[in-house]
Amino acid sequence: MRMCSSAGADIREFAGPLRGPPLVPLLDAIEAGEKPVVAAIEGVALGGGFELALVCHYRIVHFKARLGLPEVTLGILPAAGGTQRLPRLIGIPAALELITTGRHISAQEALKLGIVDQVTEQNACELAVEFALRAVAKPLSSRRVSMLTTPCPPDLDALLEAVTMQVKRKARGVMAPLACIQAVRAAATMPYSKGIKRESELMATLFNSGQARALQYCFFAQRTAGKWTLPSGAQWNNSKPREIRSAAIIGLGTMGRGIVVSLARVGISVIAVESEKKLLETGKQMVIGMLERDAKRRGVSASLNLLKFTLSLQDLKDVDLVIEAVFEDMALKKRVFQELSKVCRPATLLCTNTSGLDVDALAGVTDRPHLVVGMHFFSPAHVMKLLEVVCGPRSSSETIATAMSLGKRMGKVSVAVGNCPGFVGNRMLKPYLDQATFLLEEGATPEQIDKALEDFGFAMGVFRMSDLAGLDVGWRVRKESGLIGPDVDPKNPPRRRQGRRYCPIPDMVCEQGRFGQKTGRGWYMYDKPGGTNAKPDPLIQNLLEMYRSRYGIQPRNISDQEIIERCLFALANEGFRILEDGIAARPEDIDVIYLFGYGFPRHGGGPMFYASMVGLERVLERLEHYHQAHPDVPHLEPSPLLKKLVACGSPPVQKWREHIKTMHSHL
């Protein structure tokens, strides 16, 4: 049986009624047949493709092939016998690991695990034919995997318990890996005929679940996000990116260092620039250490020969692309861009890593606004997968194509967004953070809010995340935007700014020098500056009590449901506004940004998919309810697009685009 490449079942078909003959009896029949069947695998054998290979009597694999059972990542389990055959073939521990993580493995690893019989650099099909001819005379009984006895470790219960705990820790609230463990238990404790029934029962509980829908949506959303398009008609498949061989990074702070590593490890020569010798030397040592550790982990040699460190911008005259990663200060960035305009050859692309400043204002100070684009990395830049490519009104399609393709080359999930304060990700963060602090005023604690969000599935609650990011960043932004400091009108009521509700608690926390993990104190306390173990701090509790009594606020019990609704519906509401404003082209783009940049749980699909799963009508009704209770919070006022979608019968996310099409695009 030749298997050029099989990515398994067509995932799109899971959304509708399944057609065609049932797979399991077909596979059982192949395995039970009297003629030897040899699978020749090239490319990939994933999911159902791998399960098909498992019923063959022999497996020959090309050395470049990859195999795996990624169903768990789609919210389901390998339900064509995969959970019953793989443990019989390679034992419980190895099968559990592969099935609960969905990891793809190489041909060499498959051979080592005993999944395949031979790996070849030749034509796998020709070798398989030779194999089959030799196998004709041999008995097949020992080659029928479903007939094997599962090699069972003596401490099966302890092993399954340990893996269950690990899965619960890593993927809180996610159903599929737990169902996979139960299915593998069945392979260890039941005959195949019963095990396969158990597999199918467990699949039935997962198949139509919201989590499976969300995870399958994420699979396609991630692929859709790369397909950017501009109102001019230029798009991902008709705009040629430039080839980037050399790049320069200005600024070797946390972001700059991570960007250098991301570029160098994909073979791009990098010149790193700092303004002072000491900063340059520190940055250099850190980059070298990061690259060496990264190379060791990947079993390759560190590409240190691609690096050059300098104090002079003059050294950048020949590079293909520059990424500016200096301090978040518009005047400073403008000076850098003016200087780059003078120094770099006219064709050099000039990119900024700003997390929210006006990319077009920077383009305006250069001699080449069409070659200016935002490349907003997320910290730590060599780890985080997200890249927002910020398209200014003057960025050319070639510039956008180059930034998107460079992101892909660095292994990032790149999303093209429009230029507005905070772009997509950070713009949406504001209403989300605001709701969290308003809830503090009203009676909640940081740990209660974080627990509700973490139980929902967020990697980190909003306060733990803020402590990690550093509280001083937002404090500076609030000062610069006149929300605190001498510009505030003294006649302003204390909990109002610029005509709307304002919560000064984050400022009070910063005034005490509590900037988060780096100072050992923030919304939580840590063992030491830089510590990561967050503990509730009685001082914050006191601060909240004093604050409430000062302003005569009677604290009330706040339910987890209210926390989730106010934080997440406010987040999605801003997402609807972003779609209206043409800052993101599609809801999928917003979701991908939140999945890869802000720890939104994948099994929730992202804020926009989550809103559609809850039901747009319900989201609208709850926003109206909360806005009525808090009329001084404009972010809670339902957006016109949300109302429009509800009026159109709440179409599925994939159809929203039809209702946004007429709106203005800023991409």
Ligand SMILES: CC(C)(COP(=O)(O)OP(=O)(O)OC[C@H]1O[C@@H](n2cnc3c(N)ncnc32)[C@H](O)[C@@H]1OP(=O)(O)O)[C@@H](O)C(=O)NCCC(=O)NCCSC(=O)/C=C/CCCCCCCCCCCCC(=O)O
């Ligand atoms: C590694 C890849 C295969 C390739 O990667 P790459 O080269 O980078 O390319 P991509 O950009 O990722 O993909 C290219 C395009 O192909 C599309 N694609 C890829 N794979 C699939 C797929 N499996 N289905 C649909 N489309 C796919 C992708 O979207 C791209 O499209 P476009 O160009 O953007 O338009 C990589 O793609 C990859 O990893 N793919 C996914 C592999 C995977 O996860 N496979 C497992 C699928 S699930 C499966 O196989 C299950 C099989 C057994 C079914 C048993 C069914 C029993 C049902 C019982 C139900 C009982 C319930 C009843 C309850 C009730 O009563 O209702």
